[in-house]
Amino acid sequence: MAERSLNEDDPLDDFERRKFTLLDKTKLVYVAGKGPAVIVMTEMPCISPHVARFARWVRDAGFTVYMPHLFGKDGAVPKIPSGLLTIARGCVSAEFRAFASNASSPVTRWLRALAAEAHTECGGKGVGAIGMCFTGNFALSMMLEKSMLAPVLAQPSLPMNNPAGMHIAPDELAAVKKRMDDENLTVLAYRFEGDSFCKAQRFAAYQEALGDRFVGRVLPDSAANPSAMMKNPHSVVTQHLIDEEGQPTIQARDEILAFFVMRLKSND
Secondary structure (H helix, E strand, O other): OOOOOOOOOOOOOOOEEEEEEEOOEEEEEEEEEOOOEEEEOOOOOOOOHHHHHHHHHHHHOOOEEEEEOOOOOOOOOOOHHHHHHHHHHHHHOOOOOOOOOOOOOOHHHHHHHHHHHHHHHHOOOOEEEEEEHHHOOHHHHHHHOOOEEEEEEEOOOOOOOOOOOOOOOHHHHHHHHHHHHHHOOOEEEEEEOOOOOOOHHHHHHHHHHHHHHEEEEEEOHHHOOOOOOOOOOOOOOOOOOOOOOOOHHHHHHHHHHHHHHHHHOOOO
16 A cells, blocks of 8 residues: 555545435445445544545455545544534534434434445445444444444444443344344454543443453553544554554554454355
């Protein structure tokens, strides 16, 4: 993969810009690659150069990446004033119930429809998805779509006001758990030990609800990139990732890519 600056706006010019109209709503989606589909959902406040880098890693591992525009300015380097405004807008948006425990954001219905469409287009055994931060919980709700086989939760941060809360409706959670048991599926999840947005109580709640179907990884704070703009260790595979061999964050990235390969590639 060609090196691109993480400190300059990313034109995303190696992605095809497509509009998908699903459930009477149209959203822009950045698409690249070949192979089974993986939906990469951006963290706040936008599809940053770090998020785009992760999407390219997924693409280069042999997958078709679908990266929907959900908020913010696509490709922009996050800046504090505009980033805070985007977060504020997300918190009051009807698509995201940022403070709701035991409830799913309405946007997950559209994302499930995108997963079904992506599977139709790409084939393979099924679809993978990763949510990050604000979208971190969404990949679990997407398991209600039968084509979804490989959900990853990266520092799931909703609900914002309840560290032990789960951002999924109880009936949906029960249906997801049953499906995981019936089909022998798992969900991967990642957080830094001292993350103030995704605390230990959240992983404990998911562990209690899903049992050994929930595979949680907790990285030490010392593994976070100290030069990241955000000093709270938070973004495991984006701005707090240290792109050096042997680093815990690189090992997390590689585990996620291997998870997608295991679940989604055909056994030819």
